[in-house]
Amino acid sequence: MIYSENILICIAIPLLIAIIFTKRSTRRFITSFILGMIICLISAYFSGFIKFVTGTSMDDTAVLYSPIVEEILKMLPILFYIVVFQQKDDKIFIVAVGIGLGFATFENCCYILSSGASDIAYVLIRGMAVGIMHLVCALLLVLGLSLARYFRVLAIPAGIGALAIPTVFHGLYNLLVSKPGVSSYLGYTIPILTAVILYIPYRKVMNEEREELIDYRRTK
Amino acid sequence: MDVMTLITNLIQMVVLGFGIYKAVRHMKGKGGSIVLIFFVYAIICYFLCDLYTIATEAIMPNTRIPFGVxxxxxxxxxxLMASLLNAIFRENEERLFLETVFSIIYSLAMTALWIAWSGEWTKDILGGFYFGYFIYTVVISLKKSHALSRKLRILLGVLAFAIIAAHSLVFFVPEDYEELVNNLAYVLMFIGIVWLITAAIVYLVKAIRGDSRDEAKKAVAIGFFALIWTMNTLYMSDGVMYYVADFTCSLSLLIIVYDVITLEEKKPKVLVERRARRS
Incomplete structure (x- = not known):
């Protein structure tokens, strides 16, 4: 047994102090990172409750229900940030990345503390797969929510629809890695592949924006 | 793992993959619009759903999932599909009382049938909500587009309720007549499929050949109606008929891919040029 709450306090305290000494986007990132860790803990409570209510095994709960709980809980603060603060897309992306990474970091910490970190190959796979998977899910979610925001007519169905893609992606990953063998190797590669696919258009957009900025400065 | 499930899902994934490719290619060349981006998002969701179904069949066969991923x-x-339709038809103002009543009653009857068949209350009630909303959006889009005359729309409504009635009768008739009534329901469902898919193809060809954006909108409305009809038939079928319905669902998805691309191509030239410059 591990004391998840104590681990959270231990990791969060230096980050909380760091918030005082940082500004703007760094502060935003650190805050959302801590929030991601808290969400991870809360979703573990919820998943435990669902396991108790439905009477399913630990593995089945992780495969069938945890993705839904985790993605809904990750969506709530992002949705709050979008609706209440009305921020621009780049700021929302920072918050989403922070929440995704905070979630993945805390989950990995708890997992490694409970099952050991002696096998470096396994630790690498865990970091590359789960870490990236939560990041990709957060990015997919924020992409969908941004779309729903711009699409003002009936944004609620569009927002719920946007939640579905990261949930299925997460569920697919959990399902594939639940059984050892070929399916688990497939599961481990899916997040990295998706991250690469998402990175290519993102990089293109960033390059275009940089070129536009350089042109603008030249004309000035 | 059931081979037929694998084949039908793979066919659907190929169609959806093709749809994603076509839409992304169109966005690269002529710039993206909110409709096209939503379309890509919706078919990615559909694609992942098929992939998840195949993975579940392979890894956890025969597992009861009351409500899951x-x-x-x-x-x-x-x-997402409903949102896409709302985006296309949001400018058209119409009185929609009869369509709303039809959608609500039909969704309730359909949900009751699902519960009677499967016994999964949570999943079916929730399914009734979102599928009912999709039905509502498709029905009002059909009205707003003026793709079918009032008489034909009423005829479709009557056919839809006749199918529900035939399926419900199976629970009440003596065992000797069960198969007969069940077959009658299948005949009605597949008459609807043949009618709507033929109409969807005809409207698509008209939209591709013509210059009017309204023609393209009509094609989209009919295409989505064909899709929802095939999806509904899929949920109400069993055995071989299930796979046939699944195949027709893939066919209507392919028609929709072309419908949406055609609609985007019929955009006013000023808008297209502005988007292309921006992208």
């Missing part, structure tokens, strides 16, 4: 995936694809 698969239900969320289906909810996502229905709501």
């Amino acid at each position: 698969d239900a969320v995936a289906e909810m996502g694809e229905c709501l």
